[in-house]
Amino acid sequence: MRDVYLDYAAATPVDPEVTAAMLAYLTERFWNPSAPYAHAREVRDDVERARGTVARLIGARPDCLVFTAGATEANNLAFAAVEGHVVVDAIEHESVLACAATHARRTVRVGPDGLVDPAAVARAIRPDTELVSVELANGEIGCVQPVRELSRVVAAERARRLEAGETTPIYLHTDASQAAGVLSVNVATLGVDLLTLSAAKIYGPKQVGVLWASEEVRLRPLVYGGGQEGGVRSGTENVAGIVGFARALELACERRAEESRRLAGLRERLREALLARVPDMVVSGPKNPKRRLPGLLHVAFPGVEARRLVIALERRGVSVGTGSACAASRMRVSHVLEAIGMPRALAEGSLRLTMGRGTTEEDVDYAANAIAEAVCAEVSRRTVHASSIVAPDRKN
Amino acid sequence: MRDVYLDYAAATPVDPEVTAAMLAYLTERFWNPSAPYAHAREVRDDVERARGTVARLIGARPDCLVFTAGATEANNLAFAAVEGHVVVDAIEHESVLACAATHARRTVRVGPDGLVDPAAVARAIRPDTELVSVELANGEIGCVQPVRELSRVVAAERARRLEAGETTPIYLHTDASQAAGVLSVNVATLGVDLLTLSAAKIYGPKQVGVLWASEEVRLRPLVYGGGQEGGVRSGTENVAGIVGFARALELACERRAEESRRLAGLRERLREALLARVPDMVVSGPKNPKRRLPGLLHVAFPGVEARRLVIALERRGVSVGTGSACAASRMRVSHVLEAIGMPRALAEGSLRLTMGRGTTEEDVDYAANAIAEAVCAEVSRRTVHASSIVAPDRKN
Known part of the structure; x- marks a missing residue:
């Protein structure tokens, strides 16, 4: 039996080159970077070199980076920088929504494809809005948000305030955790003031993240x-993790263009194979390929329970997610699917299929077959079950 | 040239068994513990098994443990559980003092040996005191605080409040990060309500800590x-780090008794060798061996600058700290030495020498010799320098 992993949005394996880069710091190079002797200064230099690498790869100044224990903490740190009103969209990661909930806020609706309308964000901004936070790419349905356009909206509001003599600052934050493996995360090109990255989504270690904040922002x-x-x-700095993160981001940048193309091809292959077998399958996310994560396919199967599919598929060696891992563990219906207006019954039949560096065409073909089989088995089980309920007397 | 590391209180090398336990989670076992499929449930089970191990080793319930990114975060989490007045002592770790500073507080003085007097804590407790936080062992001068006695003070106050019909809770927190390698950290024996541990001080990975809180405490x-x-x-959980932490604590508990004895012997050997060569050396910390960390020797050399010693010693292959690594990096005089009343000039001539699992008698003898030589060289340099200032004309 094949072992096919299709949940790269939940966790990526650590790249062997990243593990190799980290290993020295989990063995002989264990010194505390704050200690005063030569060995410690060496690892301090290694941390600063890693910081420089990450900074260069996102087009930022090294002293504007803060290494954290992951994207969740980085997002929390971004929100802690402001006290006033915030604007977020309805399909943000739970950490962003939870942070927004501690502020006066406006939650902007998204379209049925999950995309945020910059005009809607412009309308949501109030004179006391201090932060707009929109994910670069959503990890559940894969939409790539128009962050560059949002930066123009924020810039226009900034200009208006300057003109009006208002001194309240306004910043644009983007959580680029899900995007960094396949899209550019250059902070100048994006036009953001704060940016979150996670090593765990780009073949680096878990619990290592970074928040970049422009020199304008005063972090707390x-x-x-x-x-x-x-x-x-x-x-004390997570030396191994920071070094691993820098190496992971380097590899992601090197491989980004080619890997994006390859993943987009795999996604289409999977989508077509599934649609051919299950014609009533519903595909979510933007139609425009430029507006979606290349390796992510979100599908829903009418009349099927995703929870049962997950179990049926794991028996066939295929690991799939039903949405963001956090929500999945609590078996809640995803707030993302609710926000794009998917009916609850259909949402409960949803799978998030995400491909990554290890995914091959053979994996996709095997998975497509397994998923189609599992869906069909589930549909016929329910049909039999339904008819047995409708006409119990026929059985005798 | 020998390479002798004498700063185990700043950082411990990761035990090869710990690295081995972690490695699977930095390679093939990369799954997100919150995902729904079999592989993910396996790593979720591994995390929970690790939690169970840590809980058993500190005599606690697994569901009362929170894994954090190190002791600093764990200490912050402990203080975030209360809003009212807090009592700390003057030689706590910077993270505890910084947290205390966000509350109404009383900072209790310590004796010249660094020990906290339980009667002083009793006097500092007010009717609105909600937290008392005293480190189990101090990482700079090595005093082991009377936490068990402090728990009786807190219990007495709790009884008084119950009697008086007062409902304000009061908890005892101890940061046991520096102690766990050599002292029992059983929460029931200590009588505490909250306890902090750090993997990085017990031959585990950096940026992994735990806060234990009794079921009475409501963490925020x-x-x-x-x-x-x-x-x-x-x-997302730091699976590798959590598994590594559990293994590190297991090893620490297994080796604790023997290692404590061995380290106490090495400390005495170092102290005697140094005193024989530098008779005016000042040793800090409690005289009673039961009240001090076995592997820590804090010494001060009158008329010598520790910063110069660190550099002279690193040329001889000996790595030593001047105090806590955090303070050292900013070249501040330690708040601990200030609190025990050490004159500033003497404090500036202080070294913290900490031994650990890798330290041998040969290392100690080599280091003692190197330190004594460096001190003597420094003293004569200053004497020559001083005499050349006092009587410059004699030179001609």
Whole structure:
């Protein structure tokens, strides 16, 4: 039996080159970067070199980066920088929505394809809005948001405030965790003021993230202590994790263009194979390929329970997600599918299929077959079950 | 030239068994513990098994543990659980002092040996005190605080409040990060309500910590998101780090008794060798061996600058700290030495020498010799320099 993993949006394997780069810091290079002797200064230099690498790859200044324990903490740090009103869209990651909930806020609706309308964000901005936060790419239905256009909206509001003599700052934050493996995350091109990245989504280690904030933004710590990371994020540095993150981002940038093309091809192959076998399958996300993550296919099967599919598929060696891993573990219906207006019954029949570096055409063909079989088996089971309920007396 | 590391209190090398336990999760076992399929459930089980191991080793319930990105975050989480007045002592870790500074507080003085007097804590507790936080062992001068006695003080106050019909809760927190390698950290024996541990101080990975809180304590999250760790600490779990932490604590517990004895012997050997060569050396910390960390020797050399010693010693292959690594990097005089009343000039001539699993008698003898030589060279340099200032004309 094949073992096919189709949940790269939940977790990516660590690239062997990343593991190799980290290993020295989990063995002989264990020194505390804040200690005063030569060995410690060496690892301090290694951390700063990694910071420089990440900064260069996103077009930023190294001293504007804060390494965190993942994207969730980075998003929280971004929101902690402001006190006033915030604007988010309805399909943000749970960490962003939860942070927004601690502020006065406006949640902007998204279209049925999940896309945020810049005009809607413009209307949502109030004179006291301090932060707009829109994910670069959504990890569940794969839409790539028009962040560049949003930056123009924010710039226009900034210009209006300047003109009007208003001094309230306004910043644009984007969580680019799901995007960094396949899209450019250059902060100048995106036109953002704050950007979140996660190593765990780009073949790096778990619990390592970064928040970049432009020099305009004054970050406020969430935890207090020894004053590491410019006083914003105390605690002895995760040297192995930071070095691994930098290597992971380097590899992601090197392979981005080719990998995006390859993944887009695999996604189409999977979509076509599934549609051929299950014609009533519903595909979510934007139609425009430029507006979606190349390796993500979100599908829903009418009349089928995704939870049962997951189990049927794992027996065939295929690992698939039903949405974001966080929500999945609590078996809640996804807020993303609710926001794009998917009926609850259909949402409960949804799979998020995400491909990555390890995925081959053979994997896709095997998975398509397994998924189609599982869906058909599930449909006929329900049909039999339904007819047995409708006409129980016929059985005798 | 020998390479002798004497700063185990700043960072411990990762035990090869710990690295081995972690490696699977940095390679093939990369799945997101929150995902719904079999592979993911396996790593979820691995995380829960690790949680169970840590819980058993500290005599606690697994569901009362929260894994964090290190001791600093764990300490912050402990303080975030209360809103009222707090009591700390003057030589706590910077993360505890910084958290205390966000509350109404009383900072209790310590004796010249660094020990906290339980009677002083009793006097500092007010009717609105909600948290007392005293480190189990101090990482700079090595004093082991009377936490068990402090738990009786807190219990007495709790009884008084119950009697008086007062409903304000009061908890005892201890940061046991520096102690766990050599002292028991059983929460029941210590009588604490909250306990912090760090993997990085017990031959585990950096940026992995745990906060244990009794079921009485209601923790409040510092970061919001997917709701991992019982909703208290969101973000995809650091599977490798958590598994590594559990293995590190297991090894620490297995080796604790023997290692403590061995380290106490090495410390005495180092102290005696140094005193024989530098008779005016000042040793800090408690005289009673039961009240000090076995592998830590804090010494000060009158008329010598520790910063110069660090550099002279690194040329001889000996890595030593001047205090806590956080403070050292900013070249501040340690708040711990200030609190025990050490004159500033003497504090600036202080070294913290900490031994660990890798330290041998040969290392100690080599280091003692190197330190004594460096101190003597420094003293004569200053004497020559001083005499050349006092009587410049004699030179001609």
